[in-house]
Amino acid sequence: MYEPIIEVAGLAVDLGANPVLRDVRLTVSPGEIVAVVGPNGCGKSTLLRCLTGLQPATSGEIRMFGEPPADNARFWSRVALLGDEPAWYPGLTAREHLELMGAVHATPRMTVDAALDVFALTERADAVPLNLSTGQRQRLCLAATLLRPSTLLLLDEPERGLDAAFRSRLAGLLGDYAAGGGTVVMATHDEGLAAHARQVFPSGVTA
Amino acid sequence: MTRPHMPPTSGSAAGVRPVRAYLRSRGHAPVSLTDRYVTMVQLAVLAAVAGQPVATMIGDLAGPADPARTGAGVALVALAMTAFLVAARAAGPVLLPAPDAAWLLLSPLNRGHVLGRTARALLVVAVVAGLVLGLGVLAVLGAPDQLMWRLLAALALGVSATVGGMALAVLGQASQSWQVWLTVAIAGLVVLAVVAMSGHLRSAMAVAAAAPLSVVATVAAGGVVLSALLARQAWAALGRIPARTLVSASTRAGHVSNAATTLDPGALTWIAEDNHWRARKLASRRWPSMPAPFALAWHDWLRLARRPRRLAAMAAAAALPAVLAQAGLAPTALWAAVLAGGLAAACTGVSGARRDNDNPVMARLMGVARRPALAARAVLPMVLSGSWTILALAGLALAGGSGTQAAALAGPAAGGVWWLLGPLAAPALAAGALRMARRSPVDHSMPVLDTPGGAIPTGPLIWAVTGADLALAGCLPALSAPLVPPGAFGAVLAAQGVAGVLVLLGYVLRAGRAG
Numbered sequence: 001m002y003e004p005i006i007e008v009a010g011l012a013v014d015l016g017a018n019p020v021l022r023d024v025r026l027t028v029s030p031g032e033i034v035a036v037v038g039p040n041g042c043g044k045s046t047l048l049r050c051l052t053g054l055q056p057a058t059s060g061e062i063r064m065f066g067e068p069p070a071d072n073a074r075f076w077s078r079v080a081l082l083g084d085e086p087a088w089y090p091g092l093t094a095r096e097h098l099e100l101m102g103a104v105h106a107t108p109r110m111t112v113d114a115a116l117d118v119f120a121l122t123e124r125a126d127a128v129p130l131n132l133s134t135g136q137r138q139r140l141c142l143a144a145t146l147l148r149p150s151t152l153l154l155l156d157e158p159e160r161g162l163d164a165a166f167r168s169r170l171a172g173l174l175g176d177y178a179a180g181g182g183t184v185v186m187a188t189h190d191e192g193l194a195a196h197a198r199q200v201f202p203s204g205v206t207a
Numbered sequence: 208m209t210r211p212h213m214p215p216t217s218g219s220a221a222g223v224r225p226v227r228a229y230l231r232s233r234g235h236a237p238v239s240l241t242d243r244y245v246t247m248v249q250l251a252v253l254a255a256v257a258g259q260p261v262a263t264m265i266g267d268l269a270g271p272a273d274p275a276r277t278g279a280g281v282a283l284v285a286l287a288m289t290a291f292l293v294a295a296r297a298a299g300p301v302l303l304p305a306p307d308a309a310w311l312l313l314s315p316l317n318r319g320h321v322l323g324r325t326a327r328a329l330l331v332v333a334v335v336a337g338l339v340l341g342l343g344v345l346a347v348l349g350a351p352d353q354l355m356w357r358l359l360a361a362l363a364l365g366v367s368a369t370v371g372g373m374a375l376a377v378l379g380q381a382s383q384s385w386q387v388w389l390t391v392a393i394a395g396l397v398v399l400a401v402v403a404m405s406g407h408l409r410s411a412m413a414v415a416a417a418a419p420l421s422v423v424a425t426v427a428a429g430g431v432v433l434s435a436l437l438a439r440q441a442w443a444a445l446g447r448i449p450a451r452t453l454v455s456a457s458t459r460a461g462h463v464s465n466a467a468t469t470l471d472p473g474a475l476t477w478i479a480e481d482n483h484w485r486a487r488k489l490a491s492r493r494w495p496s497m498p499a500p501f502a503l504a505w506h507d508w509l510r511l512a513r514r515p516r517r518l519a520a521m522a523a524a525a526a527l528p529a530v531l532a533q534a535g536l537a538p539t540a541l542w543a544a545v546l547a548g549g550l551a552a553a554c555t556g557v558s559g560a561r562r563d564n565d566n567p568v569m570a571r572l573m574g575v576a577r578r579p580a581l582a583a584r585a586v587l588p589m590v591l592s593g594s595w596t597i598l599a600l601a602g603l604a605l606a607g608g609s610g611t612q613a614a615a616l617a618g619p620a621a622g623g624v625w626w627l628l629g630p631l632a633a634p635a636l637a638a639g640a641l642r643m644a645r646r647s648p649v650d651h652s653m654p655v656l657d658t659p660g661g662a663i664p665t666g667p668l669i670w671a672v673t674g675a676d677l678a679l680a681g682c683l684p685a686l687s688a689p690l691v692p693p694g695a696f697g698a699v700l701a702a703q704g705v706a707g708v709l710v711l712l713g714y715v716l717r718a719g720r721a722g
Contacts, residue, residue, distance in 0.1 A: 011337075019236075040533070042397075052571075072576070073574055073575060073576035076571045076572075076573075076574035077574040080572060081568075081571055081572070084568065085568075086566060086567070086568035086569045086572070087562050087566035087568070088569075089506050089510070089558075089559060089562055089569065090480045090481070090483075090484055090510055090512070090558055090562070091484055091487075091489075091509065091510035091513050091558075092506060092508075092509065093489050093490075093491045093509070095491035096491050096492065096509070099491070099493065099494035100494055100503070100505075100506060100573075101572065101573070102494065103494040103496065103497070103499070103502035104499045104502050104503055104573045104574075104575055105499070105573075105574070106499070113396065113537065125491055126488075126489055126490055126491050127489075128484045128485065128487070128489060128558065130481055130484065130485050130486055137610060144569075144572055145572060148572060148573075148574075
C-alpha cells in the first residue's frame with residue numbers, strides 16, 4: 001500500500017548545453033499531493049516531462065509504479081497528464097469532449113453533467129473549445145483530466161488562466177482526489193495550491 | 208543610412224516608399240546586378256527548355272475539335288475557373304505578410320499604396336493562370352484555321368477571365384454587394400459545367416468552335432475591355448478594404464506561409480478547419496455507448512456528419528471521372544484518377560488520427576492503445592473510399608451507356624462485377640489515408656539532389672509521397688485491371704481483396720507497435 005508511486009534518483013537533464021536538472025531525488029507515496037515549486041526556468045516542467053518519459057534523462061533513474069515510464073496505453077491509463085493545452089478535436093463541443101472522455105473510460109470518476117457543473121462550464125457546454133476564453137479552456141482541460149479515472153495526476157501549472165475563486169476551488173478538488181487514494185504531482189506558482197501540498201524544489205530539496 | 212525614426216509622412220504615396228526602403232535596408236541584402244542577371248539567365252533557360260514542348264503542343268491543337276469531347280472539355284475548363292475563383296476568395300485574395308499587417312496596415316499610411324505590391328502580385332498570378340486557361344479553351348474548341356490568331360484570342364480570353372475574376376474577388380473583399388456577384392459567377396460556372404456535361408450545349412459549342420476569326424476577335428476584345436474595367440474598379444477599391452478582413456486574411460496567410468516553409472504543410476488543414484468550427488453553432492449530442500476504440504473513432508463520423516456540404520461536394524466530385532472519360536483520358540490514367548479520388552475521399556475521414564499525431568495530449572488522456580484505436584479509425588475512411596469509388600464507377604457506367612466505358616476501364620472481361628474493385632481497394636486506400644494523416648512534418652535536413660532538371664529537395668518529396676506510396680502498393684492489382692487478359696478478372700478481384708486487407712492489417716500492426 002505504501003510502496004512509493006514515484007522514485008527518482010540522481011536525475012540530471014541537459015537541454016542543449018544547459019544543465020536544467022542536477023541530481024534530483026524525489027519519492028512520492030500514494031495519496032500524497034506534491035507541489036514542485038521554484039522560479040521560472042528552474043526545471044519544474046522538465047521534471048514532470050521526465051516522470052512521463054516524454055523527456056529523456058541525461059542520467060539518473062526514474063521509476064513510476066516500480067518500473068521505468070513507458071509511453072503505452074497501460075501507463076496512460078494510470079497517469080493523467082495536464083500540460084500544454086491540447087489540440088481540440090475539430091467539430092466537437094466542450095460537452096462532447098467530456099462525453100468522449102467518459103465513453104472511452106469504462107468507469108469515469110464523475111458524470112459529464114457533474115463535471116460541467118463543478119468546472120462552471122454548463123452555460124458554455126455547446127461551444128467549441130476554441131471559442132472559450134483562456135480560463136474556460138483551462139477549466140475544460142482540468143474537467144477532462146479529473147473526469148477520467150487515474151491513480152496519478154501530473155499537472156503543469158494547473159492555475160494557468162484561472163481566476164482567484166476557482167484556484168481555491170481547485171485546491172479542494174485536488175484534496176478530494178488525493179483523499180480517494182489518488183496521488184498528485186504539480187508544478188505550480190500558486191501559493192494557495194502549494195500550501196495544500198508537500199513542496200519540493202526541482203533540485204529535490206524539500207522546501 | 209540609419210533612420211532612428213519612422214518617416215513622419217501619412218496618407219501619401221511618398222509615405223509608403225520610404226517605409227518599404229527602410230524595411231528593405233534592415234532586411235535582406237539589396238538585389239544586386241548579379242542577382243538580376245542570374246534570374247534572367249534562369250528564365251531564358253526555362254524558356255529554351257519548355258519552348259519546344261509547348262510549341263509542339265500548340266501545333267497539335269490545329270484543326271477542328273472532336274465534337275464528342277467538347278462538352279466534357281468545356282465542363283473541365285469551367286470547373287478550373289471555378290476552382291480559381293474559390294481559391295482566390297478563400298485566400299483573401301488581398302493579403303499582406305503578417306508583420307506588414309501588424310505594423311503598416313494599422314497606421315495612417317495610405318492603404319491603397321500599402322496594398323499596391325500585393326495587387327501587382329495578384330495580377331501576375333491571374334495572368335499566369337489565365338494563359339493556362341486560354342490554352343485549355345483552345346484545346347477544347349480547336350482551331351480550324353489561323354492557329355496563331357485563334358491562340359492569341361484564346362489566351363486573351365483566358366487572361367481576361369482570370370484577371371476579371373481576381374478583380375471581382377478583390378472587390379468582394381471591399382464590399383458585400385460585389386461578394387454577391389462573385390458568388391453568382393461561381394454558381395454560374397458550376398451550372399455551365401453541369402449543362403455542358405449533359406450535352407445540352409452541343410449546338411452552341413459547335414457554333415463557338417466554328418466561329419469566324421472576326422467574331423472570336425470581337426469577343427476577346429470585349430472580354431479584355433470588361434476585365435480592364437473590373438481591374439480598374441478593384442485598384443480603386445484597394446484603399447476601401449476594411450482592416451478587419453485584411454488582418455484576418457493576412458494572419459491566415461502568416462500561418463499558411465509559416466506552415467508551408469518552416470513547419471509542416473499538414474498544418475495548413477488545421478487553419479481552415481479551426482476557422483470553420485469557430486464560426487459554427489453546434490448542439491452537443493450524447494456519445495453512443497460502444498467499446499473504447501470505437502468511441503474514440505466516433506469523433507470522425509460526427510465531424511463528417513456536421514459538414515453535409517462537404518459530403519455533398521465529395522459525392523458531386525464522383526462525377527469527375529465520367530467527365531475525364533468523355534474528355535478522352537486513357538483507361539489506365541482513368542483508373543488511377545478513380546483510385547486517387549477514393550484516396551482523397553478517405554482522407555476526409557482521418558481527422559482524429561491526424562490531430563492525435565500532431566498533438567498527442569488528448570490521446571494520452573484517453574489512454575486507448577494505438578492498434579485498436581487505429582483499427583477503429585480505419586472504418587470510416589474505408590466506407591468513404593469504397594462508396595466514392597462505387598459512385599464514380601457508376602457515373603462512368605451511366606455516362607458511357609450500359610457500363611461499356613466502365614467495363615473497358617476494368618478490362619475486357621470485367622462483365623458486371625467491375626465495380627467490386629472499388630470496395631476491395633478501400634482497405635488499402637484507408638491505410639494510405641491513415642499513413643498520410645500520421646506522417647511526420649517535412650524533414651528539411653534531408654539532402655537536396657542535384658539533377659539535370661534542377662535541384663530536388665528530398666525532404667518535401669518524401670513527405671509528399673508518404674501515404675500515397677502505401678495506397679499505391681495496396682492498389683496495384685486494381686491498377687493493373689485494364690491490362691489483364693480476358694478471363695483473368697476474377698484473379699484480379701481476388702488479388703485486390705487480399706492486397707487491400709494485408710496492407711491495412713500490416714499498417715495497423717506496424718504503426719501501432721508502441722501502443
